[in-house]
Amino acid sequence: xxxxxxxxEALKSSLVNSVYGQAASNGPSGxxxxxIVDSSWAERLLMLHRQVRSAVAKADRAGxxxxxxxxxxxxxxxxxxxxxxxxxxxxxxxxxxxxxEECGRQQIGHGTxxxxxxxxxxxxxxxxxxxxxxxxxxxxxxxxxAPLHPDWVEAAxxxxxxxxxxxxxxxxSGAWRGSGRLVASKVRNISEAMISVELNHHSPSPGLSRLxxxxxxxxxxxxASRAISLVAAGAIDAHVDVRGRLTAxxxxxxxxxxxxxxxxxxxxxxxPVAEAKDLTDRFGLIAASTRELCDEIVQVLGDGGH
Numbered sequence: 001x002x003x004x005x006x007x008x009e010a011l012k013s014s015l016v017n018s019v020y021g022q023a024a025s026n027g028p029s030g031x032x033x034x035x036i037v038d039s040s041w042a043e044r045l046l047m048l049h050r051q052v053r054s055a056v057a058k059a060d061r062a063g064x065x066x067x068x069x070x071x072x073x074x075x076x077x078x079x080x081x082x083x084x085x086x087x088x089x090x091x092x093x094x095x096x097x098x099x100x101e102e103c104g105r106q107q108i109g110h111g112t113x114x115x116x117x118x119x120x121x122x123x124x125x126x127x128x129x130x131x132x133x134x135x136x137x138x139x140x141x142x143x144x145x146a147p148l149h150p151d152w153v154e155a156a157x158x159x160x161x162x163x164x165x166x167x168x169x170x171x172x173s174g175a176w177r178g179s180g181r182l183v184a185s186k187v188r189n190i191s192e193a194m195i196s197v198e199l200n201h202h203s204p205s206p207g208l209s210r211l212x213x214x215x216x217x218x219x220x221x222x223x224a225s226r227a228i229s230l231v232a233a234g235a236i237d238a239h240v241d242v243r244g245r246l247t248a249x250x251x252x253x254x255x256x257x258x259x260x261x262x263x264x265x266x267x268x269x270x271x272p273v274a275e276a277k278d279l280t281d282r283f284g285l286i287a288a289s290t291r292e293l294c295d296e297i298v299q300v301l302g303d304g305g306h
Contacts, residue, residue: 037171038115041141041155044092048085049159049166052121052137055084056161061129075129078102081121081137089117097144099279101249115154116142118279120249124223128161135161138225140252148248148276150265156253158229167229167257175232175260184263185234188292190214190300193237196227202243207301211240214300228254228287232261238288238297242268246283248276255287264291270298 059077066074082102089098095109100119107113117139122128124135137159146152156175159166167182169175175182187193194217197208204212212218219236221227224246227239232254255265255273267273268284276283288294 037154037173039170039173041115042168042170044089044094045139045141045155045157045159045168046166047092048088048139049137049157051084051088052081053159053161053164056081056122056128063129072101072125074102075122075125077128078122078125082119085119085121085137085139099249101247101279113144116144116146118142118148118249118252120225122161123225123250124221127222132222133162134221134223134226136223136225136229137161137166138250138253140249140256142252148252148278148281150252150255150259150273153252153256156256158225158254158257160226167232169232169253169257169260171256171260173260175257177233182232182257182261183234184231184258184261184289185237186290187237188290188296190216190293190296192216193289193293194219194235195297196221196230196236196239198222198224198227198239198241198243198246200243201245205242207303208240208242210303211297211300224250225254228285229257231263231287231289232257234261234289238286238293240286240297240301242284242301244282244284246285247279247281249279251283251285255285258287262289264288264294266294266298268298268301270295 056077059080062076064074082100089108095111095113096115096117097113098106098117098119120138123138128135139157140153141155142152154171156169157166165178167177193215195215196219199220230236231239258265265287286294286297
């Protein structure tokens with residue numbers, strides 16, 4: 001049986017009981033975005049992960065000397081991964097718009113475009129280039145005219161480049177790794193929480209220092225999609241990024257996973273995550289296992305500044 005088959009069957013079973021996408025009621029936005037979710041996206045995203053993993057494994061890890069729209073260095077494997085993803089979508093004859101970190105906007109297919117795919121071919125590029133743990137393909141599918149916001153993500157995948165089985169979610173139908181459903185932990189207090197904090201290009205503020213001193217444990221992974229998805233999997237209890245550098249292609253898919261696993265996603269002040277206009281808009285973010293933990297993190301950060 002193919003590796004993807006268990007998650008396909010699990011998602012099909014779940015969709016029988018949840019045909020309609022539900023509002024993100026376990027996040028602070030409270031928006032109502034109900035519509036039929038196209039379950040065929042689950043299989044497409046699984047195929048994308050397999051294709052990109054295969055391509056990246058054979059690719060050179062050297063730089064190209066070029067930078068993307070955000071000013072980040074582009075590695076050769078970034079381009080190989082991006083090309084592999086676009087080639088598969090062309091082969092599948094899916095009509096959609098792709099917004100990629102590496103190549104900007106691309107039109108795929110010739111029919112009516114109903115969906116938009118937000119693509120980070122290799123999130124955690126520096127990790128992959130140096131042979132460090134944690135890097136991933138990150139994909140989020142939204143209606144064509146929807147804002148770039150977790151509430152509107154209909155299908156999501158965070159696919160580790162060093163693992164065969166990705167994490168995948170369909171709106172209102174749960175989040176999964178293989179046949180196992182993802183469930184966020186129930187931790188409500190910082191003193192009991194294992195948290196991830198992104199520190200790259202950032203000097204910790206008094207509020208962040210107090211947070212890390214209070215938490216049960218602290219990790220720093222250098223890959224937003226993987227760190228946030230670890231909250232969805234219950235491996236860590238919160239991920240905090242106060243730098244104001246996080247862009248949509250790195251968090252949209254992972255935050256959908258958190259919401260579907262029963263977790264909570266918010267901005268640094270506890271209000272809903274802002275809508276991004278494009279992939280160069282930058283934000284801070286908290287993803288937590290529970291609303292109570294998120295609220296406590298907001299309070300600690302606020303007491304000493306971000």
